[in-house]
Amino acid sequence: MDPxxxxxxxNRKPWFVPGEILDCEYQIDCIGPxxxxxxxxxVLWTTFGKGDTDLGVHFFERRIPEDLPEGDLRELHRFQTVCPESPLSYEGxxxxxxxxxxxxxxxxxxxxxxxxxxxxxxPTSQGGPRRPVRPEVPTAENNDSQTNSRRSSTGDDED
Known part of the structure; x- marks a missing residue:
C-alpha cells in the first residue's frame, strides 16, 4: 500500500496577505515508522508561462527520524511561516x-x-484578489481545497 x-x-482560506501567518499541518499514514x-x-512559488520556469522557496523544513525521540515522522506535525511581501500571485x-x-x-x-x-x-480588495488566479476545481477525492490527502507512489504532483 502506498503512503x-x-x-x-x-487558516482555512485560499488567500493570504503579506505579513500574515500561514499555519499548516501534515500527517503521514499507511507506512511504517x-x-x-x-x-x-x-512553502514555495513557481512561475508558469512563456520562457523559463522559476521556483523560489520561502520556507523549508526537512525532518529525519533522528530529529525525534521516538523517531516517528508519521505523527501530526505543525509548522508556520509569515507570508512574504513578494512575489504576489498573478495570473496573466x-x-x-x-x-x-x-x-x-x-x-x-x-x-x-x-x-x-x-x-x-x-493584497485584497473586499476580501478578494485584484486579479484573481483561476480557482481550483474540486475533485471527487477532495472538495475542500484547504485540506488534502493523497496516496501515491508516482512522485509527481498531479492527482
Missing part, C-alpha cells in the same frame, strides 16, 4: 506566479511521494 500524506492549511527516510515541508496571459504548500515523503525504499495545496498571496 498517504494529509496536509491542511489550518521505520520505512521513512525523511519528510520535507515547504504570458506569465503566472503561483504559491503552494508542499509536503514530500522520502521512503527508505521506493519513490518519493508529494502533495501540494495551492494558495494565493497578495
Amino acid at each position: 498517504l500524506i494529509s496536509l491542511t492549511i489550518r 521505520k520505512a521513512i527516510q525523511a519528510v520535507e515541508a515547504s 496571459e504570458l506569465l503566472s506566479v503561483r504559491w503552494c504548500v508542499r509536503v514530500r515523503l522520502f521512503p527508505i525504499k521506493g519513490r518519493e511521494t508529494s502533495l501540494d495545496i495551492p494558495f494565493q498571496l497578495g
Whole structure:
C-alpha cells in the first residue's frame, strides 16, 4: 500500500496577505515508522508561462527520524511561516506566479511521494484578489481545497 500524506492549511482560506501567518499541518499514514527516510515541508512559488520556469522557496523544513525521540515522522506535525511581501500571485496571459504548500515523503525504499495545496498571496480588495488566479476545481477525492490527502507512489504532483 502506498503512503498517504494529509496536509491542511489550518487558516482555512485560499488567500493570504503579506505579513500574515500561514499555519499548516501534515500527517503521514499507511507506512511504517521505520520505512521513512525523511519528510520535507515547504512553502514555495513557481512561475508558469512563456520562457523559463522559476521556483523560489520561502520556507523549508526537512525532518529525519533522528530529529525525534521516538523517531516517528508519521505523527501530526505543525509548522508556520509569515507570508512574504513578494512575489504576489498573478495570473496573466504570458506569465503566472503561483504559491503552494508542499509536503514530500522520502521512503527508505521506493519513490518519493508529494502533495501540494495551492494558495494565493497578495493584497485584497473586499476580501478578494485584484486579479484573481483561476480557482481550483474540486475533485471527487477532495472538495475542500484547504485540506488534502493523497496516496501515491508516482512522485509527481498531479492527482
